[in-house]
Structures are given as structure tokens and as C-alpha cells.
Amino acid sequence: MSEENKSLRLFNMPWQIFAVFAAIVLTATYMGVLPKGMIGAFPFMIVAGAVLNEIGNRCPIVNTYLGGGAIVIIFGMALLCYYHLIPDATVKIVTNFMKGEGFLDFYIAALICGSILGMNRDLLIRAAIRYLPAIIGGVVVALALAGLVGELTGYGAKQAILYIAVPIMGGGMGAGAVPLSKIFGETLAQKPEDIINIMIPAVALGNAMAIVAGGLLSKLGKSFPRFTGNGDLLITKGADDAIQTDEEFLKKRDAISLTVMGVGLLLATAFFAWGRIIAFFIPKIHSYAWMIISVAVVKALGILPQYYEICCYQWFQFIMKNLTATLLVGIGVAYTDLGQIVSAFSGQYLLLVGVTVFGAIIGSGIVGRLVGFYPIESAITAGLCMANMGGTGDVAVLSAAHRMELMPFAQISSRIGGAFMLILASMLLQII
Template sequence: MSTVTLQEKQSYRIMGMSLPLFGIVTAVVLIATYMEVLPKGMIGAFALMMVIGAILNEIGSHLPIVKNYLGGGPIVIIFGSAALVTYNFLPETSVEIMSNFMKGEGFLDFYIAALITGSILGMNRELLIKASIRYLPAILGGVVAALGLVGVVGAVIGYGAKEAILYIGVPIMGGGMGAGAVPLSQIFGSSLGVDPGEMISVMVPAVALGNAVAIVVAGLLDRLGKAKPYLTGNGELMELKENQAQVKEETKEKEKKATIDLAMMGRGLLLAVSFFVLGSIIGKFFPQVHSYAWMIISVAIVKALNILPREYETGAFQWFQFVMTNLTGVLLVGIGVAFTNLQQVIDAFTIQYVLLVAVTIIGGVVGSGIVGKFVGFYPIEASITAGLCMANMGGTGDVAVLSAADRMKLMPFAQISSRIGGAFMLILASTLLKIFI
């Protein structure tokens, strides 16, 4: 009688593992979790987050309505992980391990560094140059439409146009929590003569709920792109003319032929973290702009000037693909555990408040999509990057939105929205306060 291995026993797989093998791995990790002997640091964090992410992704990928209209696996991973923490299904020690891995040990920065460096260096050079020049108008179109629409609806339903713009519209479009709501609360507090802590308590529900709505809308836009193919570039931001389309196909062929090289991926890893460090150095001298933005600018300049040999660009691109393929689930669990306060989202659910948050997101999507189309972008990609990535919760929101929309390669443009666009919103908020007060 032949021996049946765990790998041969089942054809259905999770993370490439047969069900029996994945079940054993899951049991080991969960036993350690509830015995509170899960190793601290990246070992324990990776083990638990990969297991949770894989399970929740399977659930989200098979729920009929969720998988087709609400973003599928990614949205279930984020809010499912947040629910595990909110309702105390996980021991506090394991929550601390995962939260510290995301925040204290910088896994979010590590992930975003790989995505930004690899996706920019893997882009077509001509496309990068042309798209960057046209991107700011798409952001402005989204911001104007979002603030205008929420102001009109706020006035109509009795909430107040000024209040809707300042306390809901601006925080949502402001670049997230750390780079948006926190500095905005300081600006509002000093201008209005109130405690910034009081202002941030007003803004946090808008930012949190806006982030949740943006993730859902991202999934819906992906669904719309499948139904209306002429609206989307399937991950390409800019509409390509015939000669550019040929370049695009040639680039794809090169990527297909590029054999995975482990040493080359190691060089890609080094390039990713080095560009992140460079952004931090420049940010030290010019703190008005976030270090992420300086990293994007640095990588884009290197790509535009064609400084790096092709093999290094390929290495960075392959490292980006590895990280995106294997570690996105881990990151989404971290977003749910460390950055998503489910109770704040739930508490904000009044009909009036949800309506104003929703119209802000809709305004951002429609405005950026229309202007994006006008300047030569695909409307859905413009709406996702210049619209939703202005309206989500910064870096974590970018990952969640792009994952829900299945367009992770647009991370550089998403980060431009969150960082440079977020800085623009701080200036705009100061101007609006002077007008309204």
C-alpha cells in the first residue's frame, strides 16, 4: 500500500498548502497564541498574521455578495481582524505582538518601501513622466467635487454647509490620521480657540468611517471595471496611444522572460530600504513634506533619468512582487488589528453622518474620475488613486483600497495622494478657516 502524504491528500489548498497541512500549522499557531507563548517580534507576528489572513481571505473570497461587490478577501481580512480585537477573541499579548510589529517594528514602512520602489522602477519610463505631470489636476478635481458636494448636502439636510465641509469633508480628504487628522486638529484648535483633543474626537469618526467606505467603494469600482471595460486600464493609470501600447507590451514580455533571481531580489530589497532611508534624510531637512513623498520623488527621479541599470530595476520589481504576493494578507491583518477602531466606525453610524461621509467619497471619486479622463487617465484608476486614496486613512488605507480594487501596482500614485495631497489639504484647511471664521 502506498503512503499518502499530506500534500497529496487534498487538491484544495490555502496559501499553496493542502488542507491537512494548513490545519496542522494553524493548530500549532493558535495553541501557542491562547497559551500565550507566541514568540514576540516578527516570528510570532508573522505566524499568527499569516494564518489569520489566509483564513479570512478564504472566507471573503467565497462570500457571494462580499466577493463580487465589497472587495472580497481584503475587506474581510481588515474588518474581521478588527472584530477579533474589538470583541476580545484574541489574547491581549498576541494583539500587542501584532500591533508592535506594525508600528514599533515598522512592518508597514517595510511593505510600502518595497511597493513604491518596485512599482516605480518597474514602470515604463515614458509613462511615469507623462502621468506624473497630469496627476495633480486629478487630485484637485476630486477635492473640489468632494468638498462642494458635502457642503451642498450638509446645507440641504440641516447639518450645515460649513460644518460638513470643515468637520467631515476636510478630515476625510486630509491624508489619514497621523498626517491628516492630528495636524488638522492642531490647526482647527488654534484657529477656533478650542482644545485640539476635542477637535480630533470630532474628526476621528469621519476619518475612520471614510476609510471604511473608501475600501468598499474600491471593491465596487473594480466590479464596475469588469462590467464596463472601457472605463479601466486594469491597473494602468494612463490611457496609452498605439505606440505606447506597443511599448507596454514589450515591457510585459520582458517581465515575463525575466527569470526569478534570488540574488537579484536581495538587491531589490536593499534598494527598497535604501530609498526609504534617503526619504527620511531629505525629510529631516524639509519636514514640511512627509518622508514617504521624498522617497517617491527620489525613486521617480532615478527612474526618469534612467540612472539604474535594468537588472537593478528588475530586482526591485521582483522583490515588490514577492512582498505583494506573500505579505499583503499579513499587512491587512495588521491594518485591522493596529489601525482600525471598529467601535469608532460603529458609533458613527447615524443616517445623517453616514450620508455626508458617503457623498464626500462619491464626490472625490466622480471629480477625480472626470478630471482624470480629461487629462488622459482611465477614469476608474484615476478615481481610485486621486480620489479614494485622498479619502482613506493614509498609508494603511492606500494598501487596503488598492488591495480591495486589485490594483496594488498603483501604490506610487496612491502615496502621492496620501502624502503630497495630504500636505496640500493642511494648507487648504488653513485657508478655509480664514474664509469661514
């Protein structure tokens, strides 16, 4: 047996031990005795997510260009459901856990709270002044190009903007397409699963194109050196001092505590409830958007003591690292109809995805230059890191572009930029 196989771990366990517990879960599943509720949904979703995630992360091409485990989990589960290889009773348990019992909202609340409150406050404020215009430039051009080409090709400008361009620029699956589908569904009185079936191919293809584009931009920088800082985003030297991270805060933030995570659980769910309260009085903007605005304001103004920010960040890290694959299983089962996805895919669809990614590059590159960024670095971080699939997409794009040092800015795109897209989507639905 090779060293790689000996060291194989699934869900942070040696594969042999994982296999024993997986066998128990799968036996209960196919015997029809899997418990209802989260006590049955969790073990099944964790086992399925861990296995499919490992497969996706080891598949050549898929792990490099198509999002790796995330895509394999979603489409793998959708395929199993499509061919009825999962018992109907288990499908109902997972679907009810995602929709009826609110696991999706639970995950999103942790994600929004922790990702924003866990950022350095100075970085959030100062980067917003320069960096957000670059993000907005990429988003505006991407949406405009998608709308124009959509209209010219007969797909429809509104359809192209809302169902292709917005999800591509929305920050991946868990923080983008999934909450977007809920926002669209509630606003348009449609089923979120019908909407996400159109969005998922766009997100996956957009991620693949963004990674390829990262490599091409790196080569472009070698041919035209005046457009690149070779990893430096800011043209003016010395401006980097404005966005240095707080080492003391990072040490406290990363010192894991079980009690701290418990406080984070309360705060994340309370912020979610607060978003629902505001949305009750101002329903035209979705509760997710109100939650994002509220958390960002609290962070920028320093309203919460640092301890509570750390609580939210650690809870978010626990949820993200342990339950992201679990969530994606639920998305594949409860929100993904393979038949509808296949019917939505076409050459026209591929073209619209391509012009969206191209628009993100052009818009963020031009606006980035105007605010003092090197165009190629701005296009990579404020453009492509908006068009990819969140954290894993950031790593893939920056790796392809040989600019891993830009990760802090890529994270702003994935976190703050993704949150901005949820707010923008709520507004666009009212306008369009």
C-alpha cells in the same frame, strides 16, 4: 468532498498541511508561549490573515462589493480584539511588531519603491502628461463636494475633506489609509489608530460605491454612445502607441530571482531612509511623500540602471503577494478600534462618502474629455479607480464596467495616483 474543497489552498499550501501548522501556531498562542518579536508575530498574523482572507473572498456580496478578504481581515481581527478573544499577550506582540518594530514602514517602503520603479518609464512620463490632469480633476471635485456637503450638513468641511474624501481617493488600505493615518498622526500629534478608525469605513464604503458606479457607467455608455470608447480611453487613434509597454523590460522584470529580491530589500529600505533624511531638513512634508517624489524622479530621469528597478519590483511583488494579508491582520489588531468605528458611522457619513465618489466621476470625466479621453473611460479609470481599494478594487470596478482592457490605466491610478494623494495630504495638513 467537492473538487473545490479538495483544491482549497491557504497561504499557497494544501489546506490539510496548512491546518497542521496553523494548529501549532494557535496552540502556542492560547497557551501563552508564542515567542515575542517578529518570530511570534509572523506565524500568528500569517495564519489569521490566510484564514480570514479566504473567508472574505468566498462570502457573497462581501467579495463583490465590499473589498473581499481585505475588509474581513481588518474587521474580523478588530472584532476578535474587541471581545477579547485573542490573548492580551498576543495583541501586544502584534501591536509592537507593527509599531515598535516598524513592520508597517517596512511594507510601505517596498510598496512605494517597487510599484513606481516597476512601471514602464515611457508609460509613466507620457501618461502623466494627459492622465494626471484627469486624476487631479477627479480629486479636486471630490474633495470640494465633500467639503461643501460636510459644511452644509454640520459635519465640517475640514473633517469631511481630511478624514473621508482624502482616504477614499488615497489608493485603498495598505497604500492609502494606513500611511495616511501615520502622516496625519505625526503632523497633528494624534494616535494613528484613532485616525484610521475614521478612515477605514470611508475606504470600505467608497470601494463598494465605486464598484456599483462602474456598472452604472457601463450602462450609461450604452445609452449615450458618444461618451464612451467602449474600452478605448484615448479619443485620437494612434495615441495608444505612445503608451505601449516594453515587452523586453516586462520579461526581465518578471523573471524571478532570489538574489535580485535581496537587492530590492536594500534599495527599498535605503529609499525610505532617504525620505527621512529630507524630512529632517524639510519637516513640513512627510517622509513618505519625499520618498515617493525621490523614487518618481529617479525613475523618470533613468538614474538607476534597469537591473536595480527590477530588483525593487520583485521585492515589492514578494512582499505584496505574501504579506499583504499579514499586514491587514496587524492593522486590525493595532490600528482598528471597533467601538470608535461604529460611533463614527452615520447617515451623514454615508452621504459624504457618496458625494466624494460622485465628485471623482464628474471631475475626472470632464477633465478627461478636455485632454482627449472618452468621459466614461476617464471617469472609470481616473475617477473610480482612485476611489476604490487599490488592486483588488481595480479588478472589481473594471469587471463591473466590462472594461478590463483599461487595467494599465487603473494601475496608474492606484500607484501614482495613490502616491499623489499622500503628497497632497501632507500639503493639505499644512494649509488646512
